[in-house]
Amino acid sequence: MEEVNVTSGFILLGFSDLHYNHGAFFSTLLVIYTLTWMANLLLLSSIKLSSQLHTPMYFFLGNLSAVDISFSSVTVPKLLSFILYGRASISFLGCFLQMFSFLFLGTTESLLLAVMAFDRYLAICNPLRYMLLMNDKVMVMLAIICWVAGCLHSLLHTYILSQLTYCEDRLIPHFFCDMTPLIKLSCSSTTLAELLIYTEGSTVVIIPFIFILISYVLIGWAIVRMKTSSSRSKAFSSCSSHLMVICLFYGTDISIYFRPPSDYSSQYDRIVSMAYTIITPMLNPFIYSLRNQDVRQALKKVIMQCFSHRLP
Template identity: 85%
Template sequence: MEKVNLTSGFILLAFSDLQYNHGALFSTILVIYTLTWTANLLLLSSIKLSPPLHTPMYFFLGILSVVDISFSTVTVPKLLSCILHGEAAISFHGCFLQMYFFLFLGVTEIFLLSVMAFDRCVAVCIPLRYTSLMSDKVVVILSISCWVAASLHSLLHTYTLSQLKYCEDRLIHHFFCDMTPLIKLSCSSTTLAELLIYTEGSIAIIIPFLFILISYVLIGWAIMKMKTNSSRSKAFSSCSSHLMVICLFYGTIIFIYFRPPSDYSSQYDRIVSMAYTIITPMLNPFIYSLRNQDVRQALKKLITQCFYDT
């Protein structure tokens, strides 16, 4: 078997081996992708144009919207092309560039969710020190740290997989260049790549998750000690949306990347991958908007102003 040269690239099969209604799937994904852009841009505009939302919590929420738009854009256009043509060619460099941004944005969201948990922990547990602890400088440092750490993580895995030898079978049974399908295509030793996934990859996901878990244990303890129901309700309301997003995102991530290799199924992986690459970025702004009174008021004001101006 020969190594794939850099000009030959790969073929993304997406769902070509499955029986499905191409028109219905294309239309559904296109609608979801359009809603992702629209909902996240509305949320971003509301945060920018509403002074009461110029706080660390909404600053991080704005970054999350940018990440969600970018995250879905990395995979959805190629998926739509796959559905239209049955499959889609992608160059060697294009494949690993897609992988880099996919990992970069996905891990950025993981780190960002942990930072948002820390922000809520400070706000609920020590509200009197919130302003000093979550200063503009701290917020910027935390945001940049998320981007830098995610970039290094993505670069490590992308470079490692790009150095593998890939056989003549260039068919990727997925709708984007993910790590596991590419490892399956390699005809050289994948020990290092798999070791990195289960060690460094696990650290990048589990440590933020433990940080989130500890933050919410402290938040729960602080809420239990509050004397009035209104205080408890307000504190819980500010955290519930974040908790829903965490459960939705982490649930699918753990299913995909933390299973024994013997349990690998390209069919199930493709379906579950759609949840966190396509559906979750669309749902996030709705979850935050519908469950947050401040965001709802800002959105209502923005929409009313748009109609009034026209």
């Protein structure tokens, strides 16, 4: 069989094998992508301009918004072209650059969610020592660790998959270059690549997830022991948005990457992938904005400043 080389590349099928209303799907996707940018940029601006949001929790939230903007931009523009043209070619280097970016940002988000859980644990369980333990130096160091670890994880998997042999069948039944479709497309041994996914790959997802669970068990125990209902309500409200984002992210992520290869379904993967690559990045800023009074007040302030500058 003919091998795929750097010049031949791949063809991403997107949703060309499914029947759907192209116009409605394109319009909906464009609206979601626009809302993702606008909502996350507005949240970032509020965190930057409002002094009351200059705290560790909102610093990490700002990092999360930056990840969400980038995450959706890795897949959505290409998907929009799929809808218009049915299928889209992507170069060998372009495919692995897209996969690197996707893995990098997804892993960084997973680690950021764990760091945010740790931040909530310190704030609720050690309130008197919170600012001492989560000072500016620690805060920045934790964010850097998330980004660097995400980059190293992505480099490892991208390099291993780029060394596989890809044969004449260049059709990828997905709307972006993901690991599982590429492994299925390879005509060489994929044992090492699959082993890495289920060992190192699971480590960077499962360990942060377990860390989050432990943090929230301790937080829940601390909330239960609080003497007043107002204190319990305030502590829970500061965690509820984060818990909703965690459920959205890990629920879809685990359902795709942690199941037997025999259960692989390209249609299922494409639909679920849309949830965490397109829907979740749009919902995250709304979840934090609608359920957090400080963020709502900061957003109103930023919007009023924008309108006041436009008025003569």
